[in-house]
Amino acid sequence: MPHNARADFSALPHAADLAASTPHDELFARILDPVSRPDPYPLYAALRRRPVSRQADGTWVVSGYDEIAALLHDPRLSSDMANAGQTTVRDADKSLILRDPPSHDHLRSAVMAQFTPAVVESLRAQVRALTDRLIDAIGSRTRFDLVEEIAYPLPVSVICTLLGVPPEDETRFHGWADTLARSLDLDPTMTQEEAAAVDRAFTELHAYLKELITRRAERPGNDLISALLGDGSHTDPLRGDELVITTRLLLIAGHETTVNLITNGMLTLLRRPGILARFRAEPELVIPMVEELVRYEPSVQFRYRAALADIEIGGTTIPRGSSVVLLLAAGSRDPKHFTEPERFVPDRIPNEHFGFGGGIHYCIGAPLARMEAQIVLPELVRRLRAPRLTADPPPYRPTAALRGPKHLLLEIDGIRP
Ligand code: HEM
Structure with missing residues (x-):
């Protein structure tokens, strides 16, 4: 394949043809269709022609960079989908990612106070050692x-250490x-047993x-759960179910997303031998x-709001009570904001993308995810x-919102020490 060429998707229904032949208000339904998973980007480009658009099912999709940036910072959009009539999660089970201020801010600031840059840094040696072991x-x-043997086990082990799982x-x-993580697929073929x-x-x-929380309350350790429980020195530690739901969020939000970053990363590099060679020479x-x-190739392609x-916005009015899709991955390829957005440019600077979201829900784990990818990718390449x-x-998982390969089978001539 020529340097930085697009992958060969010729075996699939041609993504660009699909985008051209789909009515505008059915583009989002096409995006949800698993057949579009390998290459949803032509559908995003088609949507961006009307950056804020109502889809046939009543959902509003926002695909332009400026419009997404504005809405990420707009308090009139809620992360609690009960405000758009969806009540799939009980109020008591809602983690901070599904909450609005003030309860969002209380939980988020408690996590931010403890999940500090120093904590992320303290995990670096473990990420290196684990990477070595998995490749060995x-x-x-x-x-x-790559998915089963490296990308999956790495992030979950790191989260175990972070949380203090013995x-x-x-x-x-x-x-x-x-x-x-697999349940996030919303796979329609999921059996009753699954x-x-x-x-x-x-x-x-x-x-x-x-x-575990009870054990840590009795005997604190050097871990995030103990830190979140507080040592009595701050006024607002997390309590009971709040802490259970928050730690569960850290596991779920930080797991599959990081798996996909590592896998999408190798896939993107292996499709571009020129860039792979350059990366090997310039780690x-x-x-x-x-x-x-x-x-x-963002792990999180879109998020819902109410x-x-x-x-x-964007010359139209989104009515109160609507379900709104912020199509982050489309914004991150908007030509109004990025030069040659459909090209992978390894030293692109500046690069103000929406891969980790934006506004009050900006990803708390971004520094950890970055560190893991920055360690594992160069080691794999070396x-x-x-x-x-x-x-x-490769085969993809069905979910459109959290996009990534189900497997990435690689052939190699062996491993270097
Ligand atoms: C490549 C890896 C990751 C990606 C692409 C990613 C992406 C995102 C995005 C787009 C959001 C915004 C959600 C929204 O606006 O509704 C988010 C929020 C969040 N992420 Fe990540 N994430 C990653 C890794 C992690 C890790 C490793 C952790 C923790 C260990 C984590 C914890 C969180 C939390 C707690 C939130 C909610 C923040 C809030 O609602 O205030 N993420 N992430």
Whole structure:
């Protein structure tokens, strides 16, 4: 494939044709269709022709950079979808990502006070050691699945350390994390047994976290749960279910997203041998390159909001009570804001993308996710001999909002020490 070329999607319904033949108000339905997963970007470009548009199902989709930026900072948009008539999550179970001020701000500031840059930095050595171990485990094999063997186990182990899950409980924790991450797929083919397994994982994880919190309250350790419980020196520590729901959010929000960043990262590089070679020669490129990955192939493609009032934007009015989709991934490729947005430019600076959101819900784990990707990607590139994709595009998970490959089978000539 030529340097920085697009992948060969010729085996699929052609994404650009699909975008051209779809009526504007059905574009979002097309995006949700799993067939669009390998390349939704032509559909986003088609949507951006009307940056704020009502879709046939009544949802409002916002796809322009300026409009998304404005709405991310607009208090008339709520993260609690009950305000658009959707009541899938009980109020008591809503974590801070689904809350508005003031309760959002209370929970967020408690987490921010403890999940500091120093805490992220303290995890660096573990991320390095784990990366080494996972790559070593490939051994003499010449084929492996990057998702199952590296991208999945790494973030969940890191979160275990962060939360203070004792090493002997890690395996159980991995099991719950995997089941819950997979439940985010909203896969229509999910069987009753699989759905029951998800319910069970939720209940067991809840009970486990409750018990862990009790243990930490009695005997604090050097971990985030102990820190969030407080040492009596701050006035507003988290209590009871608040703490269970917040720690569960950290697990769920930080797991699958980081898996996808690592996997999308390798996929993007392997499609571009010229950039891969340049990265091998200039590992310091990793900092702007990870940022570009988060812009170009974001794990989180869109987020839902509810309109609390009539909102005039982009020459139209979103009515109060509407369900609004902020199509972050479309904004991050808006040509009004980025030069050559459809091109992967590893040293793109400035790069003010929406990959980690924006406004009051801006991703709390962004520094940790960046650090993990900045360690694992250069190591993979350095240690894998002649890595090749076995399928392009790879199979994707069905979910459109959290987009990433289900497997990324690679062929290699071996690993370097
Ligand atoms: C590549 C990895 C990641 C990506 C792409 C990502 C992306 C995002 C995005 C787009 C949001 C905004 C949601 C919204 O506006 O509704 C968000 C929020 C959040 N993220 Fe991440 N995230 C990643 C990793 C992590 C990690 C590792 C953690 C924690 C360990 C984490 C914790 C959170 C939390 C707690 C929120 C909610 C913040 C709030 O509502 O105030 N994320 N993330």
